[in-house]
Amino acid sequence: MRRNALWLTCAVAAAMVLPATPAAAIDQVNTQKLRQAVTVSGILGHERVFQRIANQNDGTRASGTSGYKASVDYVRRTLAQAGYDVRLQKFDFNFFQELAPAQLSELSPTPTDYQTETFEYSGNGDVSGALVATTDIQVPPGAEPSSSTSGCEPGDFPAAGSEPAVALIQRGTCTFEQKAANAAAAGYDAAIIFNEGQPGRTDLPGGTLGNPQSIPVVGLSYADGAALYEQLAAGAVTVRVATSTASEVRPTWNVIADSRGGDPNKVVVVGAHLDSVLEGPGINDNGSGSATILETAVQINKLGLKPQQKLRFAFWGAEEAGLLGSTHYVDSLSDQQLSTIMANLNFDMLGSPNYVRFVYDGDGSSGTAGPQPGSGQIEQIFTNYFAGQGLASAPTDFDGRSDYGPFIEAGIPAGGLFSGAEGIKTAQEAAIYGGTAGEPYDACYHQACDSIQAPNNNLSDQALAELGDAAAHAIWTLGKTSTGFYADGSRMAASQAVSLDQFDYRGGQLVR
Known part of the structure; x- marks a missing residue:
């Protein structure tokens, strides 16, 4: 101010x-x-x-x-x-609480622990599965912020299959909420959203998903996300994503006294x-x-x-x-x-x-x-x-x-x-x-x-x-x-x- x-x-x-x-x-x-x-x-x-x-x-x-x-x-x-004269005005709202820090690890081919953060309204869960990139990730990044449209359309996600799968999504163009919802709708069990890569968009991209989501969603820096994406070009990558959250609709109240x-x-x-x-x-x-x-x-x-x-x-x-x-x-x-x-x-x-x-x-x-x-x-x-x-x-x-x-x-x-x-x-x-x-x-x-x-x-x-x-x-x-x-x-x-x-x-x- x-x-x-x-x-x-x-x-x-x-x-x-x-x-x-x-x-x-x-x-x-x-x-x-x-x-x-x-x-x-x-x-x-x-x-x-x-x-x-x-x-x-x-x-x-x-x-x-x-x-x-x-x-x-x-x-x-x-x-x-x-x-x-006192009355309580009840209403429902989207409650979120992170109960423990998120964890993100590459299990194979190169075991690695990554610095990560839980997105607000992330679902709760512990998922180990194949990492699958959306079809429109930009590495190196585009010239302008929000050049990437990764995860903004349902068609950006390859078929997830019957085994656990984790979507790798790049920041840009649409909201984090839209990207996470599209991943869940496509059958993915968790999602990683990494930063876009332009100046000011390189660190962990933590933020809000707007509404409670059904799957764990975590953030990753551009450098770490790009490294995982490049590994995928050489072969399969397996990762673990774990979040501990309470993300649900809960009641609350205004107190009003005349x-x-x-x-x-x-x-x-x-x-x-x-x-x-x-x-x-x-x-x-x-x-x-x-x-x-x-x-x-x-x-x-x-x-x-x-x-x-x-x-x-x-x-x-x-x-x-x-x-x-x-x-x-x-x-x-x-x-x-x-x-x-x-x-x-x-x-x-x-x-x-x-x-x-x-x-x-x-x-x-x-x-x-x-x-x-x-x-x-x-x-x-x-x-x-x-x-x-x-x-x-x-x-x-x-x-x-x-x-x-x-x-x-x-x-x-x-x-x-x-x-x-x-x-x-x-x-x-x-x-x-x-x-x-x-x-x-x-x-x-x-x-x-x-x-x-x-x-x-x-x-x-x-x-x-x-x-x-x-x-x-x-x-x-x-x-x-x-x-x-x-x-x-x-x-x-x-x-x-x-x-x-x-x-x-x-x-x-x-x-x-």
């Missing part, structure tokens, strides 16, 4: 003039009471439950696992006890994905976002606050498999139901140890087009809040990597916060936000160490405090506003810009 700081240093942030941004169409709302109630201690209480769930379920809370189902049950129970008050024709969807990756418990990605909106929901009802808009807190499943939960939710809505959604707020990773206060760029100020009318006003809620606290923030692009994506595609204004993932903190960012330049925002991103299990703690309490307060402020501002967005998207005139050395920002309001 591209990142640009809004202020050069924290020290001068409070003295800077706010940039011209979309008109302040959102009412000024006093959010102090809620922000004081949503504490780091409360957020961490939910995080400790997520960690305990992971510990009891093979170290993960990924969709399709018992750890995710336990997370769903905890969130559902907590929201119901807090007084929300406030009992608020206008049902003006709904603010507040979302965070609840699933982790298989590799770890997902305490920052995205336990931090889930715990923050869960605690905010609990405190709204505990304080007896009454929203003017209906607040819908959504905990998405299978985000890590491709935004599947939020996509399923949006796709399940009729045009009339979509028309009632006023905005989407998305909170994905709010506690990165080497954090930056990133705000999704709704007005296009970082050089990309704003996603939808209204998104700029959402961005302004966050940037004005941070500025009022004397805190810098920086825009981050809507790059499609999180659950705002399906809402933007449906024409719904969106915004939210992000504290950084695998990207590297710049020297300028370190000067503004602290932390360590040249290091990832979250060094444990998508790893087992994304945990609060001793001795590791992959959360910044300071990030949770600052971004948690901003999240609560935006949620309640949108939940309470009576004005909504200005349809014309007009921009604040320069004369309307305010200098923060003239104003104090208290209780969610600019006060002279």
Whole structure:
């Protein structure tokens, strides 16, 4: 993601003039009471439950696992006890897990072990058999990438025969999924897909097969694949392909909780994905976002606050498999139901140890087009809040990597916060936000160490405090506003810009 700081240093942030941004169409709302109630201690209480769930379920809370189902049950129970109308939205998805590394060996005429990788959604199996090349492999490779059409047509595969056989396929032209499906349809028991050979296409070509496949499918570098192909010209070659996978359709769930008050024709969807990756418990990605909106929901009802808009807190499943939960939710809505959604707020990773206060760029100020009318006003809620606290923030692009994506595609204004993932903190960012330049925002991103299990703690309490307060402020501002967005998207005139050395920002309001 591209990142640009809004202020050069924290020290001068409070003295800077706010940039011209979309008109302040959102009412000024006093959010102090809620922000004081949503504490780091409360957020961490939910995080400790997520960690305990992971510990009891093979170290993960990924969709399709018992750890995710336990997370769903905890969130559902907590929201119901807090007084929300809660429902579970079930859907099926393609689950995949590699249980052990793949193995690929030449058995004859020259016994050799090869470096290989399992393709995502590969079938499970251990196959020893004759290697058979498709009819259109290019060795040496063609001049351009995707010159090879190997395996793209059913007729590319010679008859497999009655004995076990392994197809040798070259990357190029069509998808890995199409090549693997054609191999299985032609009667092959396993498939090897080797890289195409042009610059940038020489290493292991690992990737996804899109959907669960019935046969083992592994990758091979161009050099190794070409060597096997040339051996076939001299005589028969026998190989062994072994994969250990779980690749199947499994159920998972979104948790959706509606406030009992608020206008049902003006709904603010507040979302965070609840699933982790298989590799770890997902305490920052995205336990931090889930715990923050869960605690905010609990405190709204505990304080007896009454929203003017209906607040819908959504905990998405299978985000890590491709935004599947939020996509399923949006796709399940009729045009009339979509028309009632006023905005989407998305909170994905709010506690990165080497954090930056990133705000999704709704007005296009970082050089990309704003996603939808209204998104700029959402961005302004966050940037004005941070500025009022004397805190810098920086825009981050809507790059499609999180659950705002399906809402933007449906024409719904969106915004939210992000504290950084695998990207590297710049020297300028370190000067503004602290932390360590040249290091990832979250060094444990998508790893087992994304945990609060001793001795590791992959959360910044300071990030949770600052971004948690901003999240609560935006949620309640949108939940309470009576004005909504200005349809014309007009921009604040320069004369309307305010200098923060003239104003104090208290209780969610600019006060002279």
